[in-house]
Amino acid sequence: MNRSSKVRLFVGAMFLVGVFAAYTYQATPPPVLTIEKVYDDLYMIVGDGGNVAVYITSEGVILVDDKYDQDHAQIMARIRSVTNQPVKYILSTHYHADHSGGNTQFANETEIISTRNAHDGIVKHLQSNAPNNMVPARVTFTDECSIFLGGKEVRSKFYGRAHTNGDAFVYFPAHRLLHSGDNFSSNPAATPLIDYPGGGSVVEWTKTLDNVMNSLDFDEVMPGHGAMSNKVGMKAYRDRVEVLRSKAQALVRAGKSQEDLAKLMETDYKWAPGSMFQKWAVPGMMTELK
Numbered sequence: 001m002n003r004s005s006k007v008r009l010f011v012g013a014m015f016l017v018g019v020f021a022a023y024t025y026q027a028t029p030p031p032v033l034t035i036e037k038v039y040d041d042l043y044m045i046v047g048d049g050g051n052v053a054v055y056i057t058s059e060g061v062i063l064v065d066d067k068y069d070q071d072h073a074q075i076m077a078r079i080r081s082v083t084n085q086p087v088k089y090i091l092s093t094h095y096h097a098d099h100s101g102g103n104t105q106f107a108n109e110t111e112i113i114s115t116r117n118a119h120d121g122i123v124k125h126l127q128s129n130a131p132n133n134m135v136p137a138r139v140t141f142t143d144e145c146s147i148f149l150g151g152k153e154v155r156s157k158f159y160g161r162a163h164t165n166g167d168a169f170v171y172f173p174a175h176r177l178l179h180s181g182d183n184f185s186s187n188p189a190a191t192p193l194i195d196y197p198g199g200g201s202v203v204e205w206t207k208t209l210d211n212v213m214n215s216l217d218f219d220e221v222m223p224g225h226g227a228m229s230n231k232v233g234m235k236a237y238r239d240r241v242e243v244l245r246s247k248a249q250a251l252v253r254a255g256k257s258q259e260d261l262a263k264l265m266e267t268d269y270k271w272a273p274g275s276m277f278q279k280w281a282v283p284g285m286m287t288e289l290k
């Protein structure tokens with residue numbers, strides 16, 4: 001077979017593969033998102049990824065987080081069902097793709113603001129299973145940042161390491177309401193996902209939550225995942241993190257192996273073998289809890 005017929009054969013074969021793929025591939029549509037009213041000017045968009053806060057002002061909308069890339073059209077549709085104001089700012093709680101993946105779409109039209117470490121987490125691609133096209137915030141801060149829009153304030157602040165080393169808690173003073181990112185989940189069975197590659201820490205986690213609860217005047221909490229909750233729910237979660245850490249630390253200090261710790265987390269906390277929980281946290285816990 002001469003070279004040109006080989007090329008033709010190859011091109012023909014690739015065409016057939018393409019036709020077959022186009023015939024059999026059906027894109028799975030992203031899960032349906034819903035919008036829930038918390039206050040007249042504050043909503044929560046739930047489903048597929050982290051909870052998005054939608055704060056409406058007379059000069060535009062401020063979001064907290066933007067879910068995955070694939071959720072952009074639905075997020076905009078849900079916002080449009082409650083306001084015609086443009087989305088002016090997004091305050092990111094942290095760098096994970098289920099909270100900041102939507103940056104790829106929003107970055108063209110909206111100013112995105114995160115901690116410096118959340119920005120760097122995206123740039124360094126610290127989340128191993130995140131898509132390659134993630135876009136970091138253009139504006140960053142290390143301690144605290146406020147947005148003043150339409151006579152309202154939203155405050156984003158770093159209180160210390162917990163889920164990652166760049167988690168922001170976002171506070172709405174007018175409602176005494178806090179978006180906690182993934183430093184708290186209202187699901188009663190939830191356990192902390194400690195992202196050691198992203199700078200997380202189970203030792204600092206409880207201190208960070210104590211810091212937040214001692215220094216901020218809030219009652220309601222919009223968690224990173226799960227239904228609306230409050231300070232009492234956050235305190236209960238904080239105490240569960242402490243129990244988990246104590247159990248793990250007792251085992252590590254008794255000289256047990258990483259396999260033993262993995263087994264404990266599997267039996268007592270349903271951390272499935274090979275899960276993100278196990279992969280991200282267990283090696284780091286072995287080092288940190290010595």
Ligand SMILES: [Zn+2]
Pocket residue numbers: 094096099163182
């Ligand atoms: Zn996360």
